[in-house]
Every structure is written in structure tokens, then in C-alpha cells.
Amino acid sequence: MADLNRELADFLRRARAARDPQQAGLPDDGRVRRVKGLRREEVAVLAGVSTDYYTRLEQGRRIVPSTQVIDAVARALGLDDVGRTHLHDLVSATRTSRAAVRSRSAVQRVRPGLRRLLDSLDAHPALVLGxxxxxxxANRMACALFADFERMPGxxxxxxxxxxxxxxxRSLFxxxxxxxxxxxxxxRLEAGRAPEDRDLIELVxxxxVSSPEFRRWWSEHQVHQRxxxxxRLVHPVVGDLTVDYETFELPGDNEQALYIYTTEPGSSSRQAIAILASWSQPAREPESEPSDG
Incomplete structure (x- = not known):
């Protein structure tokens, strides 16, 4: 549980440091601020709780705040919906008894119907992420636009x-x-939901180890939901283009999401996608010669 407590403490401290006092509606009291952002007592006042209570929450102590208190703290810290969800996940993780052994989650599969839907979107790159x-x-166009995920080792x-x-x-985007x-x-957002996921721990x-950028951004404890x-891309075959994406959470499985990429009609990006579609079209099998018999 100590790791989970540290995760909660780290997220709250960083959110508090990032909160601008003026945006939070606090008047200038003339005191010199020795730290960035809000003081603990200011978060407590804005959230309507005691300073001692907020301090214990920021320390990840074994307290059971209500949903209303967590939401009040989230408002005081200026968190968006994603940040608020992450805060709820972290608080829940610190007070929930979890198995000591970190387990691997079940392998995810794409339903055959979804696979056919993906392949039918032949003019648009599309991915399913789990x-x-x-x-x-990934459909043919997604493999042509980004990378051939279908051929990669698992x-x-x-x-x-x-x-x-x-x-x-790095060169594509x-x-x-x-x-x-x-x-x-x-x-980071998913780590709050599933802190004991062994596969996620190994990926992190x-x-x-391999990416200094990852180490820096991970330590900043920001969360994002696409x-x-x-x-914007510079594709090695078709050059500059911009694609817009929409995300669809799949019915019956909220741990899978469909990403569809489109381009603006009449744009150079639409033309680039058309060229890429033609370039990546699989070769047709030659027709067999009719037999003499």
C-alpha cells in the first residue's frame, strides 16, 4: 500500500503546486510564497475541510473521504474531469484491500464483427486500442499511415x-x-485505475529505462484521456498531412476503444490519404489461364 499512498501524495502535491492562487480566487494576503501554487491550508479552505484532514489526505493516510469531499478537493485544485477521475481512482486504491501478488490481466481479443468493421473502413485509418x-x-490504412502493428511481435x-x-x-509526427x-x-491515468497490473508495471x-522523456513526463504525474x-504528420510516402481522430468506447467492453482518422474534404491531406490508399493496395492475384480441357 505504501506505493499507492506515494502515488496519491505525489499527484496532490503536484496539482497543488500547479494551481494559480489568483485563478483559485484567493486574495493577495501579502505573505511571501515560498512554494509554487497553493498552500495546504488554502486548499483546505477552498475544499471546506480542515487543514489537518487535507494534510492527511495528501499524505495518503488511511482515511475514507466521501465522494463529495474528493470532488471538493478536485475543485479546489482546479482539476478537469480526467484529473478528478484519477483522484477518485487513487483514493480508492489506497483504501481498498488488494491481493499481495500482482497478477496479469486476461488477454484482450477483438470481436470478429469489430474486426470486419475495421477492415470495411478502407478509406480511413482505424485502430482498436486496449x-x-x-x-x-489495425486496418490496412492505419498500418500504412503509422506502422504495421499487425506484423509486430506481441x-x-x-x-x-x-x-x-x-x-x-519521432520522424513521422x-x-x-x-x-x-x-x-x-x-x-498514468490507467495506472491509477489498475495499480497492480503486472503488465503495466513492466511496461512502465x-x-x-529506455526513454529519458518518459521518465521526465511520468514524474510530472499529469493525466490525459484521448x-x-x-x-500532423510528415509521411515518408505522401509527405505532409493532418488527420483528425475521434474515439469511440466500444459497447460491451469499456476497456477497448476504436480510433478513426479522417481528413478534411478537398484538402491536400485528403489527397495524400487517397494516394496512400492506392500505394498500399495489396497486389491482385493474377487470374488463372482457362484450361484447354
């Missing part, structure tokens, strides 16, 4: 791992640092 940003399925078929460790990913950081922050360990947005 836990830990594992790429569970251990390497992970979006965050590819983003952080692949030289191809114009704003690689933004995209890679988002991937790290998505893993590998990335911590729902929609844009990606």
Missing part, C-alpha cells in the same frame, strides 16, 4: 511503446513531443 494502449487491431504491439521508442514515430506526452499521460519499467483531436 489496456495499456495495446494495439489490438510485446511490441503497443502504441505508447512505439511512440516513445521508435525512431520512425510534426509535434512528436505533444503526441508522446499524451501517450505517457494516458498510461521498460520505458523508464477523445478527439488532430495529428
Amino acid at each position: 489496456r495499456r494502449t495495446e494495439v489490438l487491431a 510485446r511490441e504491439r503497443n502504441y505508447a511503446r512505439w511512440m516513445l521508442l521508435s525512431d520512425d514515430a 510534426v509535434d512528436w513531443e505533444v503526441q508522446a506526452r499524451n501517450a505517457v499521460e494516458a498510461l 519499467g521498460e520505458l523508464s 477523445t478527439f483531436g488532430s495529428k
Whole structure:
């Protein structure tokens, strides 16, 4: 439980340091601020709890705050919906009895119907991501636009791992640092939900050893949930293009998400995708000659 307590304490301290006193509505009391952000007693006042209570919460002590108290602390710290969810997850983890042995979660599979849907989106890149940003399925256009995840060994078929460790990913994305950081922050969010997931722990360990950017961003304890947005790329075949993505949580399995990438009609990006579709079209099998008999 000590690790979980440290995770909660770290998140609250960093959120408190990032909170601007003026944005929080606090008047200037004339006191010299020796630390960035809010003081503990200021968070307590804004949340309507005692300073001692908030201090114990920030220390990850064994207290059982109500949902209303957690939401009040989240408001005091200026957390968005994703940050509020992460705070609830961390508090829940510190007070829930968990198995001492860290277990591996069951292998995720993509339903056959979903696989057919993915392949039917032939004009649009599409991916299905599971836990830990594992790429569970990718259609032909996604493999042509990003990387051929379908041919990668199972251990390497992970979006965050590819983003952080692949030289191809670094050269593909114009704003690689933004995209890679988002991937790290998505893993941070999941770590709050499943702190005992052995596969996630091993992935974090590998990335911590192999990527200095990962170590820096992970230590900042920011969280992010991808729902929609844009990606700017410089593709080795079709050059510059921008794709917009939408995320769909799958019915019947909220641990899988479908990502569909589109381009603006009439744009150079739409033309680039059309060229890429033609370039990546599998070769047709030659027709057999009719037999004489």
C-alpha cells in the first residue's frame, strides 16, 4: 500500500503546486510564497475541510473521504474531469484491500464483427486500442499511415511503446513531443485505475529505462484521456498531412476503444490519404489461364 499512498501524495502535491492562487480566487494576503501554487491550508479552505484532514489526505493516510469531499478537493485544485477521475481512482486504491501478488490481466481479443468493421473502413485509418494502449487491431490504412502493428511481435504491439521508442514515430509526427506526452499521460491515468497490473508495471519499467522523456513526463504525474483531436504528420510516402481522430468506447467492453482518422474534404491531406490508399493496395492475384480441357 505504501506505493499507492506515494502515488496519491505525489499527484496532490503536484496539482497543488500547479494551481494559480489568483485563478483559485484567493486574495493577495501579502505573505511571501515560498512554494509554487497553493498552500495546504488554502486548499483546505477552498475544499471546506480542515487543514489537518487535507494534510492527511495528501499524505495518503488511511482515511475514507466521501465522494463529495474528493470532488471538493478536485475543485479546489482546479482539476478537469480526467484529473478528478484519477483522484477518485487513487483514493480508492489506497483504501481498498488488494491481493499481495500482482497478477496479469486476461488477454484482450477483438470481436470478429469489430474486426470486419475495421477492415470495411478502407478509406480511413482505424485502430482498436486496449489496456495499456495495446494495439489490438489495425486496418490496412492505419498500418500504412503509422506502422504495421499487425506484423509486430506481441510485446511490441503497443502504441505508447512505439511512440516513445521508435525512431520512425519521432520522424513521422510534426509535434512528436505533444503526441508522446499524451501517450505517457494516458498510461498514468490507467495506472491509477489498475495499480497492480503486472503488465503495466513492466511496461512502465521498460520505458523508464529506455526513454529519458518518459521518465521526465511520468514524474510530472499529469493525466490525459484521448477523445478527439488532430495529428500532423510528415509521411515518408505522401509527405505532409493532418488527420483528425475521434474515439469511440466500444459497447460491451469499456476497456477497448476504436480510433478513426479522417481528413478534411478537398484538402491536400485528403489527397495524400487517397494516394496512400492506392500505394498500399495489396497486389491482385493474377487470374488463372482457362484450361484447354
